[in-house]
Amino acid sequence: MKDAAPRETMECDVVIVGAGPAGLAAAIRLKQVNPGISVVVLEKGAEVGAHILSGAVVDPAGIDTLLPDWRKDAGHPFKTPVSRDLFLTLTEEKASVMPKALLPGILSNRGNYIVSLGLVCRWLAKRAEALGVEIYPGFAVTEVLYNEAGAVTGVATGDMGVKKDGGHGKNYERGMELHSKYVLIGEGARGSLAKQLIAHFKLDAGRSPQKFGIGIKELWEITPAKHEPGLVQHSTGWPLDNNTGGGAFLYHLENNQVAVGLVVHLDYKNPYLSPFEEFQRFKTHPVIRPVFDGAKRVAYGARALTEGGWQSVPKLTFPGGALIGCSAGFMNVPRIKGSHNAVLSGLYAANHIAAALADRRAHDEVNAIEDDWRESAIGKDIYPVRNVKPLLAKYGNRLGTQLGGFDMWCQQLFRFSLFGTLKHGKPDYACLEPAARHKAIAYPKPDGVLTFDRPSSVFLSNTNHAEDQPCHLRVQSMEVQEQSELGDYAGPSTRYCPAGVYEWAGKDGAMRYVINAQNCVHCKTCDIKDPNQNIDWTCPQGGEGPVYSNM
Structure with missing residues (x-):
């Protein structure tokens, strides 16, 4: 590889990695507290919202705290309040409605909104920019910068135009260093920088292992006669068996649109299970199928969810910065909600960072962020469901x-639990069992009308990666992958990946591991579920990956 030229540098008070709900809330709050604070937000997606995917039924508590007057903004995206709430238990042929009287009050969706979280982020970005926040989409942050004392002093974006062989293409451009007094990491679930920082500073010491799920979602336009704006429908049971955690959702938005999805907890045991195929099966249930008669699928995507909650939240602070949002993991699992806590975590962190800046501090550990969150509204939300x-x-x-x-x-x-506080067991990758303990699952072929294959689904996600670049899915040992991932576990990556990235190709014992990195929708499931932790998800060039319009 050619000698790298020096990187250009940029100075600011606070750099925020990730233009999700947490990062944008932090940026807005910093400017609300002190307009003189210089704030830069870096987003790896081609535009704000391009990599945002969630159900989503949003509790407005976070937005209410951040922007109390938001309802007066005619451009806000919260157009569909929840009008009806159903919770179903499914068997293969039937569905039973759980009486509302049996559901704990915390599961009620009264006062919430069905909305595209991508549209929420685009709206928040406009509010942030109006306050003077600088937002740069298309810049993938790949490196944390440290000073001699070991404190974080900024971040660096990845080089652009690097070829597969490591050489420089004609469009090669060196990444940029952003030097700041504090760094906030809001990359979402299983972010690559958060993963590095948690390991480097041992932020997970004394915590339960973090737990994850994979959420797979489609957006459909259905016939007006079947549309009920504001209907929220959750279900448990079929198609998942008793030993596979998860549940499905079906949300009626505005404009005859329905969001349908399945969340599968990634602590499942059976290596033959395919979350993507289970989702396709869900849509064929006799109660679900009629919703999609005469309908058209318009969007598809998938994303990991951080599910460990109270016991698994790592220490938030480190010298020079903090974790916010799903990089830390504030999702309320039974509510299937986390964006309100993401907003609040960004807001709370910003309050303490602004106070530190006012005291002329820099690159130190703002301990108040860690000290206060468990007593905040975030802690009060996730503690009762721990x-x-x-x-x-x-x-x-x-x-x-x-x-x-x-x-x-x-x-x-x-205000009491007979169980105290239970710990999580093994990390998700260690829950997968060898194939010899399980039977293969025969999934039905897609019909192309209600059920689909991976290639046609990835096409709807608008995913794109330049092919002549280093693979961002790094396998540490191909020997381990062949002997264990294929030999012991029967190649689960070909099933847990919702985008068809991984294939075992060949015959007569000569198998080759094929990585179709251009298909990657950045869900991070491989990084989480590979049984040997042999796959490391890293950022490709900035601006690449899916481009979700309203997911």
Whole structure:
């Protein structure tokens, strides 16, 4: 590789990595507290919102705190308040509605909104820019910068135009260094920088292992006669078995649109399970299928969710910065909501960073961010549901759901749990069992009308990567991959990836691992679920990956 030229540098007070709800909320709050603070937000997607995917039913608590007058803004995206709430338990042929009287109050969606989280981020970006925040989409941050004392002093973006062989293409451009007094990391679930910082500063010491899920979502335009704006429908049970955690959702937005999706907890055991195929099966249920008669699928995407909650949130602060949003993991699992806490985490971090700047501090550890969050609205939201995920993992869906509901009722009525605080068990990758313990699953072929294959789905995600660049999915040892991932686990990466990135090709024992990196939708599932932790997801060139318009 040619000698690298020096990188250009840029100075600011605070650099924020990720233009998601947490990062944009932090940027807005910093400017609200002190307009003189210089704030830069770096976003790896081609535009703000391009890599944002969520259900989403949004609790407005975070936006209410950040922007109390937001309802007066005619351009806000919250057009569809929740009008009806259903919770179904599915068997293969039937569905039963759970009486509302049995559901803990925390699961109610009254006062919430069905909305595209991508549109929310685009709206927040406009509010941030109006306050003077500088937002740069298309810049993938690949490196953390440290000073001699070991404190974080900024970040660097990746080089552009690097070829597969490491040489420089004709459009080669050196990355940029951004030097700041503090850095906030808001990359979302399993962010590559957050992963590095957690390991470097041992931020997860004394915490339970972080837990994750994969959410797969489609957006459909359905016939007006079947559309009920504001309907929120959640379900548990089929197509997942008792030992595979997760659930499905179906949300009716405005303009005859329906968001449908399935969340599969990534602590599942069976290496033959395919979350993508399970989602396609879900749509064929006799109660679900009629919704899509005469409908058209318009969008597809997938994303990891951070599900560990109270027990798994790492230490938030390190010298020179902090983790915010899903980089830390503030999702309320039974509510399937985290964006409100992401906004609040950005806001709270910004308050303390602004105070540190006012005291002329820089590159030190702002301990107040870590000290205060558990007593904040975030802590009060996720503490009462802290045992739901461990109970599901230990006792299975049927009994675990009942025990989780009982525990939430005890928290609601008595502010007390008979279980105390349960720990999570093994990390998700260690939950996968060898193929010899399981039977292969025969999934039906897609019909191209209601159910689909991966290639046609990835096409709808508008995913694009330049092919002549180093692969951003780094396999540390191909020997381990062949002997263990294929030999012991029967190649689960070909099934857990929702984009068809991984293939085992060949015959007669001569198998070759094929990585179709250009298909990657940046869900991070491979980084989480590979049983040997042999795949490392890193950022490709800035601006690449999916381009979600309103997911």
